[in-house]
Amino acid sequence: MIATLVQWKDVWQTVVASVVAGVGITFAFSVGIWGTGQFVELSRSDRQGAASAAGLVALLAFAVVAAAVIIGIVVMTQK
Amino acid sequence: MSADVILVIVVATALAFDFTNGFHDTANVVATSISTGAARPSVAIGFASLLNFVGAFISISVAATVAKDVVNAEVITPTIVFAGLIGAIAWNLITWYFGLPSSSSHALIGGVVGSAVAAAGLDAVLAEGLVGKVLIPAVVAPLVAFLVAGLAIGISYRVVGKQRPGIVTRGYRYGQIVSSGLLALAHGTNDAQKTMGVITLALIAAGKLGAEADPPTWVIVASATAIALGTYSGGWRIIKTTGTRIIKMDAAQGFSAQGAGAAVILASTHFGFPLSTTHVINGGVMGSGAAKRLSAVRWGVAGNIVVAWVLTLPAAALIGALTYGFTRIFGTGALGPALVTLMALSLVTAAFARRARQGAPVEAVGG
Numbered sequence: 266m267i268a269t270l271v272q273w274k275d276v277w278q279t280v281v282a283s284v285v286a287g288v289g290i291t292f293a294f295s296v297g298i299w300g301t302g303q304f305v306e307l308s309r310s311d312r313q314g315a316a317s318a319a320g321l322v323a324l325l326a327f328a329v330v331a332a333a334v335i336i337g338i339v340v341m342t343q344k
Numbered sequence: 345m346s347a348d349v350i351l352v353i354v355v356a357t358a359l360a361f362d363f364t365n366g367f368h369d370t371a372n373v374v375a376t377s378i379s380t381g382a383a384r385p386s387v388a389i390g391f392a393s394l395l396n397f398v399g400a401f402i403s404i405s406v407a408a409t410v411a412k413d414v415v416n417a418e419v420i421t422p423t424i425v426f427a428g429l430i431g432a433i434a435w436n437l438i439t440w441y442f443g444l445p446s447s448s449s450h451a452l453i454g455g456v457v458g459s460a461v462a463a464a465g466l467d468a469v470l471a472e473g474l475v476g477k478v479l480i481p482a483v484v485a486p487l488v489a490f491l492v493a494g495l496a497i498g499i500s501y502r503v504v505g506k507q508r509p510g511i512v513t514r515g516y517r518y519g520q521i522v523s524s525g526l527l528a529l530a531h532g533t534n535d536a537q538k539t540m541g542v543i544t545l546a547l548i549a550a551g552k553l554g555a556e557a558d559p560p561t562w563v564i565v566a567s568a569t570a571i572a573l574g575t576y577s578g579g580w581r582i583i584k585t586t587g588t589r590i591i592k593m594d595a596a597q598g599f600s601a602q603g604a605g606a607a608v609i610l611a612s613t614h615f616g617f618p619l620s621t622t623h624v625i626n627g628g629v630m631g632s633g634a635a636k637r638l639s640a641v642r643w644g645v646a647g648n649i650v651v652a653w654v655l656t657l658p659a660a661a662l663i664g665a666l667t668y669g670f671t672r673i674f675g676t677g678a679l680g681p682a683l684v685t686l687m688a689l690s691l692v693t694a695a696f697a698r699r700a701r702q703g704a705p706v707e708a709v710g711g
Contacts, residue, residue: 272476272617275615276480276484278615279484279488279615279617279619280488282612283488283492283607283612284488284491284492284495286607286611287493287496287608288492288495288496289607290603290606290607291499291500291600291607292500292503294516294599295499295504295596298503298515298516299504299507301511301515302507302508302512306508330519330522336610337526337606337610338526338529340614341402341613342402
Protein backbone atom coordinates (compact mmCIF):
# COMPACT_ATOMS: atom_id res chain seq x y z
CA MET A 266 0.00 0.00 0.00
CA ILE A 267 2.81 2.39 0.94
CA ALA A 268 4.43 1.73 -2.43
CA THR A 269 1.40 3.23 -4.17
CA LEU A 270 1.15 6.22 -1.84
CA VAL A 271 4.75 7.38 -2.21
CA GLN A 272 6.22 9.12 -5.22
CA TRP A 273 9.43 7.08 -5.20
CA LYS A 274 10.81 9.05 -8.13
CA ASP A 275 10.67 12.23 -6.02
CA VAL A 276 12.33 10.43 -3.12
CA TRP A 277 15.12 9.07 -5.32
CA GLN A 278 15.70 12.43 -7.04
CA THR A 279 15.82 14.15 -3.66
CA VAL A 280 18.33 11.68 -2.23
CA VAL A 281 20.63 11.90 -5.28
CA ALA A 282 20.36 15.70 -5.50
CA SER A 283 20.97 16.04 -1.76
CA VAL A 284 24.09 13.89 -1.87
CA VAL A 285 25.46 15.67 -4.94
CA ALA A 286 24.66 19.18 -3.64
CA GLY A 287 25.64 18.55 -0.01
CA VAL A 288 28.91 16.78 -0.73
CA GLY A 289 29.66 19.02 -3.72
CA ILE A 290 29.30 22.28 -1.80
CA THR A 291 31.38 21.04 1.10
CA PHE A 292 34.04 19.75 -1.30
CA ALA A 293 34.15 23.04 -3.21
CA PHE A 294 34.40 25.07 -0.01
CA SER A 295 37.13 22.78 1.33
CA VAL A 296 39.07 23.19 -1.92
CA GLY A 297 38.69 26.95 -1.45
CA ILE A 298 40.21 26.71 2.02
CA TRP A 299 42.96 24.43 0.73
CA GLY A 300 43.75 26.90 -2.06
CA THR A 301 43.83 29.80 0.39
CA GLY A 302 46.15 27.89 2.70
CA GLN A 303 48.44 26.96 -0.18
CA PHE A 304 48.41 30.54 -1.45
CA VAL A 305 49.54 31.84 1.95
CA GLU A 306 52.22 29.17 2.36
CA LEU A 307 53.60 29.50 -1.16
CA SER A 308 53.58 33.30 -1.04
CA ARG A 309 55.64 33.19 2.14
CA SER A 310 58.20 30.95 0.46
CA ASP A 311 58.37 33.30 -2.53
CA ARG A 312 56.93 30.86 -5.06
CA GLN A 313 54.71 33.40 -6.74
CA GLY A 314 53.70 31.28 -9.74
CA ALA A 315 52.50 28.36 -7.67
CA ALA A 316 50.91 30.75 -5.17
CA SER A 317 48.94 32.44 -7.96
CA ALA A 318 47.73 29.07 -9.22
CA ALA A 319 46.61 28.08 -5.73
CA GLY A 320 44.90 31.44 -5.32
CA LEU A 321 43.09 30.93 -8.62
CA VAL A 322 41.92 27.48 -7.51
CA ALA A 323 40.63 29.04 -4.28
CA LEU A 324 38.83 31.79 -6.16
CA LEU A 325 37.18 29.33 -8.54
CA ALA A 326 36.12 27.08 -5.67
CA PHE A 327 34.61 29.98 -3.71
CA ALA A 328 32.91 31.17 -6.91
CA VAL A 329 31.25 27.73 -7.19
CA VAL A 330 30.05 28.06 -3.59
CA ALA A 331 28.79 31.60 -4.22
CA ALA A 332 26.92 30.37 -7.32
CA ALA A 333 25.38 27.58 -5.22
CA VAL A 334 24.22 30.14 -2.65
CA ILE A 335 22.60 32.22 -5.40
CA ILE A 336 20.94 29.11 -6.85
CA GLY A 337 19.68 28.29 -3.34
CA ILE A 338 18.07 31.72 -3.03
CA VAL A 339 16.52 31.35 -6.50
CA VAL A 340 15.11 27.95 -5.48
CA MET A 341 13.53 29.61 -2.43
CA THR A 342 11.91 32.34 -4.50
CA GLN A 343 10.59 30.01 -7.19
CA LYS A 344 9.06 27.16 -5.22
CA MET B 345 -20.08 37.99 16.52
CA SER B 346 -19.08 34.56 17.84
CA ALA B 347 -17.44 33.71 14.50
CA ASP B 348 -15.41 36.92 14.65
CA VAL B 349 -14.26 36.13 18.18
CA ILE B 350 -13.17 32.62 17.11
CA LEU B 351 -11.35 34.15 14.14
CA VAL B 352 -9.46 36.58 16.38
CA ILE B 353 -8.54 33.70 18.71
CA VAL B 354 -7.35 31.57 15.78
CA VAL B 355 -5.21 34.40 14.37
CA ALA B 356 -3.66 35.09 17.79
CA THR B 357 -3.03 31.37 18.35
CA ALA B 358 -1.47 31.02 14.89
CA LEU B 359 0.90 33.90 15.65
CA ALA B 360 1.69 32.31 19.03
CA PHE B 361 2.53 29.07 17.19
CA ASP B 362 4.70 31.06 14.78
CA PHE B 363 6.56 32.54 17.74
CA THR B 364 7.17 29.07 19.26
CA ASN B 365 8.23 27.85 15.81
CA GLY B 366 10.93 30.51 15.62
CA PHE B 367 11.86 30.02 19.27
CA HIS B 368 12.02 26.24 18.90
CA ASP B 369 13.92 26.20 15.60
CA THR B 370 16.53 28.87 16.36
CA ALA B 371 18.85 25.96 17.10
CA ASN B 372 18.66 24.66 13.54
CA VAL B 373 20.19 27.87 12.28
CA VAL B 374 22.59 28.97 14.99
CA ALA B 375 23.55 25.99 17.18
CA THR B 376 26.54 24.77 15.18
CA SER B 377 27.80 28.32 14.53
CA ILE B 378 27.66 29.17 18.22
CA SER B 379 29.24 25.92 19.41
CA THR B 380 32.21 26.23 17.02
CA GLY B 381 32.71 29.92 17.82
CA ALA B 382 31.85 31.05 14.27
CA ALA B 383 29.64 33.76 15.72
CA ARG B 384 28.86 35.19 19.13
CA PRO B 385 25.46 33.99 20.40
CA SER B 386 23.84 37.42 20.34
CA VAL B 387 25.14 38.15 16.83
CA ALA B 388 24.17 34.71 15.50
CA ILE B 389 20.65 34.96 16.88
CA GLY B 390 20.16 38.58 15.77
CA PHE B 391 21.38 37.68 12.25
CA ALA B 392 19.12 34.59 12.12
CA SER B 393 16.16 36.61 13.35
CA LEU B 394 16.67 39.31 10.70
CA LEU B 395 17.00 36.76 7.89
CA ASN B 396 13.96 34.85 9.17
CA PHE B 397 12.02 38.10 8.84
CA VAL B 398 13.35 38.77 5.34
CA GLY B 399 12.79 35.13 4.32
CA ALA B 400 9.11 35.39 5.13
CA PHE B 401 8.70 37.91 2.30
CA ILE B 402 10.58 35.91 -0.34
CA SER B 403 7.69 33.72 -1.44
CA ILE B 404 4.05 33.13 -0.57
CA SER B 405 3.35 30.54 -3.22
CA VAL B 406 2.88 27.60 -0.87
CA ALA B 407 1.33 29.54 1.97
CA ALA B 408 -1.89 27.53 2.19
CA THR B 409 -0.66 24.01 1.57
CA VAL B 410 0.44 22.90 5.01
CA ALA B 411 -2.80 21.31 6.12
CA LYS B 412 -4.47 20.88 2.73
CA ASP B 413 -2.09 18.09 1.72
CA VAL B 414 -2.91 15.92 4.69
CA VAL B 415 -6.47 16.86 5.67
CA ASN B 416 -9.59 17.16 3.53
CA ALA B 417 -9.95 20.95 3.19
CA GLU B 418 -13.76 20.68 3.12
CA VAL B 419 -13.92 19.60 6.77
CA ILE B 420 -11.63 22.38 8.05
CA THR B 421 -13.27 24.89 10.39
CA PRO B 422 -11.63 27.65 12.44
CA THR B 423 -12.13 25.54 15.59
CA ILE B 424 -10.30 22.57 14.01
CA VAL B 425 -7.44 24.88 13.05
CA PHE B 426 -7.42 26.33 16.56
CA ALA B 427 -7.28 22.89 18.20
CA GLY B 428 -4.52 21.81 15.82
CA LEU B 429 -2.49 24.90 16.67
CA ILE B 430 -2.87 24.21 20.39
CA GLY B 431 -1.60 20.66 19.79
CA ALA B 432 1.42 22.03 17.91
CA ILE B 433 2.20 24.74 20.46
CA ALA B 434 1.88 22.27 23.35
CA TRP B 435 4.26 19.77 21.70
CA ASN B 436 6.74 22.53 20.82
CA LEU B 437 6.78 23.69 24.42
CA ILE B 438 7.03 20.15 25.84
CA THR B 439 10.03 19.36 23.63
CA TRP B 440 11.58 22.76 24.41
CA TYR B 441 11.12 22.03 28.14
CA PHE B 442 13.19 18.84 27.72
CA GLY B 443 15.64 20.47 25.29
CA LEU B 444 14.70 18.16 22.41
CA PRO B 445 14.85 19.40 18.80
CA SER B 446 11.68 18.23 17.02
CA SER B 447 9.91 19.38 13.88
CA SER B 448 7.48 22.28 14.36
CA SER B 449 5.94 21.48 10.97
CA HIS B 450 5.21 17.92 12.03
CA ALA B 451 3.73 19.22 15.27
CA LEU B 452 1.42 21.51 13.28
CA ILE B 453 0.42 18.74 10.86
CA GLY B 454 -0.10 16.29 13.73
CA GLY B 455 -2.23 18.79 15.63
CA VAL B 456 -4.44 19.57 12.63
CA VAL B 457 -4.78 15.87 11.71
CA GLY B 458 -5.78 15.01 15.28
CA SER B 459 -8.37 17.76 15.58
CA ALA B 460 -9.75 16.99 12.10
CA VAL B 461 -10.11 13.28 12.96
CA ALA B 462 -11.84 14.19 16.22
CA ALA B 463 -14.23 16.42 14.28
CA ALA B 464 -14.91 14.39 11.14
CA GLY B 465 -13.47 10.91 11.62
CA LEU B 466 -10.65 9.13 9.80
CA ASP B 467 -12.08 10.07 6.41
CA ALA B 468 -10.81 13.58 7.06
CA VAL B 469 -7.21 12.39 6.59
CA LEU B 470 -5.64 12.26 3.13
CA ALA B 471 -3.51 9.12 3.47
CA GLU B 472 -1.46 9.84 0.35
CA GLY B 473 -0.43 13.27 1.63
CA LEU B 474 0.24 12.05 5.15
CA VAL B 475 2.44 9.15 4.05
CA GLY B 476 4.07 10.74 1.01
CA LYS B 477 4.60 14.29 2.29
CA VAL B 478 5.10 13.73 6.00
CA LEU B 479 5.98 10.19 7.10
CA ILE B 480 8.40 9.20 4.32
CA PRO B 481 10.27 12.55 4.43
CA ALA B 482 10.49 12.13 8.22
CA VAL B 483 12.43 8.90 7.68
CA VAL B 484 14.40 10.08 4.64
CA ALA B 485 15.55 13.47 6.02
CA PRO B 486 17.77 12.40 8.93
CA LEU B 487 19.18 9.42 7.01
CA VAL B 488 20.10 11.51 3.97
CA ALA B 489 21.55 14.28 6.14
CA PHE B 490 23.50 11.72 8.18
CA LEU B 491 24.95 10.22 4.98
CA VAL B 492 25.68 13.56 3.30
CA ALA B 493 27.30 15.18 6.35
CA GLY B 494 29.31 12.01 6.99
CA LEU B 495 30.62 11.94 3.41
CA ALA B 496 31.18 15.70 3.46
CA ILE B 497 33.27 15.72 6.62
CA GLY B 498 35.33 12.76 5.36
CA ILE B 499 36.11 14.65 2.15
CA SER B 500 36.75 17.91 4.02
CA TYR B 501 39.31 16.32 6.33
CA ARG B 502 41.08 14.76 3.34
CA VAL B 503 41.19 18.04 1.39
CA VAL B 504 42.34 20.35 4.18
CA GLY B 505 44.13 17.78 6.35
CA LYS B 506 47.64 19.18 5.86
CA GLN B 507 46.77 22.87 6.06
CA ARG B 508 47.50 25.09 9.04
CA PRO B 509 44.70 24.70 11.62
CA GLY B 510 44.23 28.47 11.93
CA ILE B 511 43.28 28.99 8.29
CA VAL B 512 41.11 25.87 8.24
CA THR B 513 39.18 26.82 11.36
CA ARG B 514 38.70 30.44 10.25
CA GLY B 515 37.65 29.31 6.78
CA TYR B 516 34.99 26.91 7.99
CA ARG B 517 33.75 29.48 10.50
CA TYR B 518 33.19 31.98 7.68
CA GLY B 519 31.47 29.23 5.74
CA GLN B 520 29.18 28.59 8.67
CA ILE B 521 28.11 32.22 8.73
CA VAL B 522 27.05 31.96 5.07
CA SER B 523 25.34 28.59 5.49
CA SER B 524 23.51 29.74 8.62
CA GLY B 525 22.30 32.81 6.71
CA LEU B 526 20.99 30.58 3.94
CA LEU B 527 19.30 28.32 6.48
CA ALA B 528 17.71 31.30 8.25
CA LEU B 529 16.32 32.58 4.95
CA ALA B 530 14.98 29.12 4.07
CA HIS B 531 13.46 28.77 7.52
CA GLY B 532 11.75 32.15 7.31
CA THR B 533 10.40 31.31 3.86
CA ASN B 534 9.17 27.83 4.75
CA ASP B 535 7.91 28.17 8.27
CA ALA B 536 6.45 31.68 8.27
CA GLN B 537 4.42 30.58 5.25
CA LYS B 538 2.79 27.84 7.31
CA THR B 539 1.40 30.43 9.69
CA MET B 540 0.36 32.66 6.78
CA GLY B 541 -1.41 29.65 5.32
CA VAL B 542 -3.21 28.81 8.54
CA ILE B 543 -4.39 32.40 9.06
CA THR B 544 -5.45 32.71 5.42
CA LEU B 545 -7.35 29.42 5.69
CA ALA B 546 -9.18 30.73 8.77
CA LEU B 547 -9.99 34.04 7.01
CA ILE B 548 -11.36 32.13 4.02
CA ALA B 549 -13.40 29.81 6.27
CA ALA B 550 -14.83 32.87 8.04
CA GLY B 551 -15.80 34.44 4.71
CA LYS B 552 -13.37 37.36 5.09
CA LEU B 553 -11.40 36.37 1.99
CA GLY B 554 -12.22 34.72 -1.32
CA ALA B 555 -11.40 31.03 -1.74
CA GLU B 556 -8.33 31.64 -3.91
CA ALA B 557 -7.08 34.76 -2.13
CA ASP B 558 -3.41 35.29 -1.34
CA PRO B 559 -2.43 36.13 2.23
CA PRO B 560 -3.13 39.84 2.93
CA THR B 561 -0.12 42.05 3.61
CA TRP B 562 -0.90 42.35 7.33
CA VAL B 563 -0.83 38.54 7.60
CA ILE B 564 2.58 38.38 5.91
CA VAL B 565 4.01 41.16 8.10
CA ALA B 566 2.53 39.70 11.31
CA SER B 567 3.81 36.17 10.52
CA ALA B 568 7.27 37.45 9.61
CA THR B 569 7.41 39.49 12.82
CA ALA B 570 6.22 36.62 15.04
CA ILE B 571 8.74 34.09 13.71
CA ALA B 572 11.56 36.66 13.84
CA LEU B 573 10.72 37.58 17.44
CA GLY B 574 10.55 33.87 18.35
CA THR B 575 13.93 33.28 16.76
CA TYR B 576 15.36 36.31 18.55
CA SER B 577 14.13 34.93 21.88
CA GLY B 578 16.36 31.90 21.25
CA GLY B 579 15.49 28.42 22.49
CA TRP B 580 18.67 27.94 24.47
CA ARG B 581 17.89 24.44 25.69
CA ILE B 582 17.65 23.14 22.14
CA ILE B 583 20.64 25.19 20.97
CA LYS B 584 22.65 23.45 23.68
CA THR B 585 21.42 20.00 22.64
CA THR B 586 22.08 20.46 18.91
CA GLY B 587 25.29 22.43 19.37
CA THR B 588 27.11 20.50 22.06
CA ARG B 589 25.23 17.56 23.50
CA ILE B 590 25.06 15.29 20.42
CA ILE B 591 28.75 15.68 19.53
CA LYS B 592 31.56 18.02 20.47
CA MET B 593 32.17 19.51 17.07
CA ASP B 594 34.99 21.36 15.39
CA ALA B 595 34.46 24.06 12.75
CA ALA B 596 34.75 21.60 9.83
CA GLN B 597 32.08 19.36 11.36
CA GLY B 598 29.89 22.38 12.04
CA PHE B 599 30.19 23.46 8.41
CA SER B 600 29.60 19.94 7.10
CA ALA B 601 26.45 19.57 9.18
CA GLN B 602 25.15 23.04 8.38
CA GLY B 603 26.46 23.61 4.84
CA ALA B 604 25.52 20.12 3.70
CA GLY B 605 22.24 20.57 5.57
CA ALA B 606 21.41 23.77 3.70
CA ALA B 607 22.24 22.07 0.39
CA VAL B 608 20.06 19.07 1.28
CA ILE B 609 17.12 21.29 2.26
CA LEU B 610 17.30 23.39 -0.90
CA ALA B 611 17.88 20.41 -3.20
CA SER B 612 14.86 18.65 -1.70
CA THR B 613 12.79 21.83 -2.01
CA HIS B 614 13.74 22.08 -5.68
CA PHE B 615 12.44 18.55 -6.32
CA GLY B 616 9.19 19.22 -4.46
CA PHE B 617 9.98 16.89 -1.57
CA PRO B 618 10.74 19.30 1.26
CA LEU B 619 12.50 17.86 4.29
CA SER B 620 12.32 19.05 7.90
CA THR B 621 15.10 21.51 8.77
CA THR B 622 15.24 20.05 12.28
CA HIS B 623 15.64 16.49 11.02
CA VAL B 624 18.25 17.49 8.45
CA ILE B 625 20.43 19.57 10.78
CA ASN B 626 20.36 17.11 13.66
CA GLY B 627 20.88 14.15 11.31
CA GLY B 628 23.79 16.08 9.82
CA VAL B 629 25.33 16.77 13.23
CA MET B 630 25.12 13.05 14.06
CA GLY B 631 26.60 12.11 10.66
CA SER B 632 29.51 14.52 10.94
CA GLY B 633 30.30 13.13 14.39
CA ALA B 634 29.90 9.45 13.47
CA ALA B 635 32.11 9.80 10.37
CA LYS B 636 34.96 10.97 12.57
CA ARG B 637 34.43 8.30 15.22
CA LEU B 638 31.27 6.35 16.05
CA SER B 639 31.83 6.84 19.75
CA ALA B 640 32.00 10.63 19.20
CA VAL B 641 28.21 10.66 19.03
CA ARG B 642 26.35 10.57 22.32
CA TRP B 643 23.88 7.95 21.15
CA GLY B 644 21.75 8.29 24.28
CA VAL B 645 21.04 11.94 23.42
CA ALA B 646 20.56 11.03 19.75
CA GLY B 647 18.13 8.28 20.79
CA ASN B 648 16.08 10.71 22.88
CA ILE B 649 15.86 13.05 19.89
CA VAL B 650 14.70 10.24 17.58
CA VAL B 651 12.06 9.21 20.13
CA ALA B 652 10.82 12.82 20.18
CA TRP B 653 10.63 12.77 16.36
CA VAL B 654 8.61 9.54 16.40
CA LEU B 655 6.27 10.90 19.06
CA THR B 656 5.74 14.33 17.46
CA LEU B 657 2.89 13.45 15.09
CA PRO B 658 0.88 11.19 17.43
CA ALA B 659 1.43 13.38 20.49
CA ALA B 660 0.45 16.63 18.74
CA ALA B 661 -2.49 14.78 17.15
CA LEU B 662 -3.67 13.53 20.53
CA ILE B 663 -3.46 16.99 22.09
CA GLY B 664 -5.22 18.48 19.04
CA ALA B 665 -8.00 15.89 19.27
CA LEU B 666 -8.45 16.36 23.02
CA THR B 667 -8.52 20.13 22.57
CA TYR B 668 -11.17 19.87 19.87
CA GLY B 669 -13.24 17.52 22.04
CA PHE B 670 -12.98 19.92 24.98
CA THR B 671 -14.05 22.95 22.95
CA ARG B 672 -17.11 21.06 21.67
CA ILE B 673 -18.32 20.51 25.25
CA PHE B 674 -19.19 24.21 25.16
CA GLY B 675 -20.87 24.06 21.76
CA THR B 676 -19.71 25.55 18.49
CA GLY B 677 -19.31 29.12 19.73
CA ALA B 678 -16.30 31.03 21.00
CA LEU B 679 -16.57 29.94 24.64
CA GLY B 680 -14.64 26.66 24.17
CA PRO B 681 -11.67 28.20 22.31
CA ALA B 682 -11.63 31.14 24.75
CA LEU B 683 -11.47 28.79 27.76
CA VAL B 684 -8.74 26.68 26.14
CA THR B 685 -6.75 29.85 25.40
CA LEU B 686 -6.98 30.95 29.04
CA MET B 687 -5.97 27.48 30.27
CA ALA B 688 -3.08 27.31 27.79
CA LEU B 689 -1.83 30.75 28.85
CA SER B 690 -1.98 29.69 32.51
CA LEU B 691 -0.08 26.45 31.82
CA VAL B 692 2.59 28.20 29.75
CA THR B 693 3.07 30.86 32.43
CA ALA B 694 3.35 28.16 35.12
CA ALA B 695 5.87 26.18 33.04
CA PHE B 696 8.07 29.24 32.43
CA ALA B 697 7.83 30.24 36.11
CA ARG B 698 8.78 26.71 37.19
CA ARG B 699 11.75 26.68 34.84
CA ALA B 700 12.78 30.12 36.06
CA ARG B 701 12.68 28.92 39.70
CA GLN B 702 14.63 25.76 38.91
CA GLY B 703 17.18 27.55 36.74
CA ALA B 704 18.11 26.22 33.35
CA PRO B 705 19.03 22.52 33.43
CA VAL B 706 21.45 23.28 30.66
CA GLU B 707 23.40 26.50 30.68
CA ALA B 708 23.26 28.73 27.64
CA VAL B 709 26.04 28.03 25.20
CA GLY B 710 28.66 30.64 25.21
CA GLY B 711 26.85 32.90 27.59
